[in-house]
Amino acid sequence: MHYILEFCQWLNGTSWSTYIREGDYPFPIIESFHVIGLAFSVGVIMWLDLRFLGLVMRDEPIQSLVEQLEPWAMGGFLIMFVSGALLFLSEPMKCYNTLAFRLKVIMLILTGLNVMYFHAKLYARLPEFDKLPTPPWQLKMVGIVSFVFWFGIIVAGRWTAYF
Amino acid sequence: MTLLRFIPMGFFQWCEAVWPGHWIREATWIFAITETIHIMVLAVLLGTIFVVDLRLLGMGLKRRSAAQLAKDLMPWTLTSMVLMVLTGIPLFMSEAVRLADSVPFFYKMFFLALALITHFTIYRSSTQPGRAEGAGLGKVAACLSLACWFGVAIAGRAIAFV
Numbered sequence: 001m002h003y004i005l006e007f008c009q010w011l012n013g014t015s016w017s018t019y020i021r022e023g024d025y026p027f028p029i030i031e032s033f034h035v036i037g038l039a040f041s042v043g044v045i046m047w048l049d050l051r052f053l054g055l056v057m058r059d060e061p062i063q064s065l066v067e068q069l070e071p072w073a074m075g076g077f078l079i080m081f082v083s084g085a086l087l088f089l090s091e092p093m094k095c096y097n098t099l100a101f102r103l104k105v106i107m108l109i110l111t112g113l114n115v116m117y118f119h120a121k122l123y124a125r126l127p128e129f130d131k132l133p134t135p136p137w138q139l140k141m142v143g144i145v146s147f148v149f150w151f152g153i154i155v156a157g158r159w160t161a162y163f
Numbered sequence: 164m165t166l167l168r169f170i171p172m173g174f175f176q177w178c179e180a181v182w183p184g185h186w187i188r189e190a191t192w193i194f195a196i197t198e199t200i201h202i203m204v205l206a207v208l209l210g211t212i213f214v215v216d217l218r219l220l221g222m223g224l225k226r227r228s229a230a231q232l233a234k235d236l237m238p239w240t241l242t243s244m245v246l247m248v249l250t251g252i253p254l255f256m257s258e259a260v261r262l263a264d265s266v267p268f269f270y271k272m273f274f275l276a277l278a279l280i281t282h283f284t285i286y287r288s289s290t291q292p293g294r295a296e297g298a299g300l301g302k303v304a305a306c307l308s309l310a311c312w313f314g315v316a317i318a319g320r321a322i323a324f325v
Contacts, residue, residue: 028320028321028324031320032316032317032320032321035316035317035320036313036316036317038205038206038209039206039209039210039212039213039312039313039316040213042206042210043206043207043209043210043211043213043214044210044213044214046206046207046210047210047214056235056236056239057227057235060224060226060227064226065224068223068224068225068226069223069224072217072222072223150206151203151206154199154202154203154206155199155202155203158195158198158199158202159195159199162195
């Protein structure tokens with residue numbers, strides 16, 4: 001794992017990193033995108049998660065909801081990913097040394113795996129699931145994991161400033 | 164432009180002196196927790212607003228009418244608004260004196276007032292059942308709503324910087 005530390009140290013010394021870190025405007029502007037992007041990403045995906053749990057729009061077929069919302073969520077996560085990468089780039093050593101940030105990264109990876117599981121194993125079965133009176137346990141599991149982890153990621157992101 | 168132009172300093176000092184403001188000032192971890200809840204609820208609130216705004220602009224969840232969507236999401240919108248206020252007030256009170264002089268905070272309140280007025284007037288009438296889809300008023304309401312709420316979020320974030 002030593003190479004992660006070396007990578008962070010190297011990043012810290014690049015001119016891009018210094019530019020974002022030391023300028024008055026770049027960091028606040030990028031961070032604003034990152035915060036606003038919450039609406040486009042978590043704000044959209046949470047409706048899918050709540051639908052998987054059978055809590056909202058129960059009369060809407062899950063497949064059609066996924067098809068309609070996913071493009072927006074993808075756009076939102078792209079904004080989050082790019083702005084997040086730039087924010088990380090500006091203070092890699094602080095992120096490396098912060099427990100909250102490490103937890104955030106771990107949760108991001110786990111959430112990514114959750115999404116991959118949904119698409120690999122469950123997406124093809126959605127027409128079948130839509131015929132059931134309530135969503136099956138697999139969908140509920142994906143929904144709960146996603147919901148809890150995204151909010152955990154938001155919390156960890158905010159607490160990166162503290163420890 | 165700051166709140167101090169309209170409200171005397173005595174009010175802000177009083178906010179910091181009474182128990183919610185005073186208590187949170189003393190215990191930083193309570194501030195952190197309250198602020199974290201404030202941000203989580205923000206994601207929910209922006210999510211509800213955003214989905215309906217998209218629909219009013221004819222995008223996103225096209226299968227449902229804007230009126231139906233607004234009705235489905237209404238409990239979430241209202242609950243998150245209430246929670247934002249319930250967490251926001253203690254946060255404000257804990258550093259009222261600093262916020263009295265804060266330009267970003269003034270604009271946050273300005274955009275918030277505008278957002279709430281938009282929400283409970285033209286936005287609400289655009290999402291009445293039976294309203295013609297794609298009506299111009301809906302588009303205006305959606306754009307205004309998005310601009311105001313994003314203004315609140317950006318100004319809110321700027322408070323810490325300025």
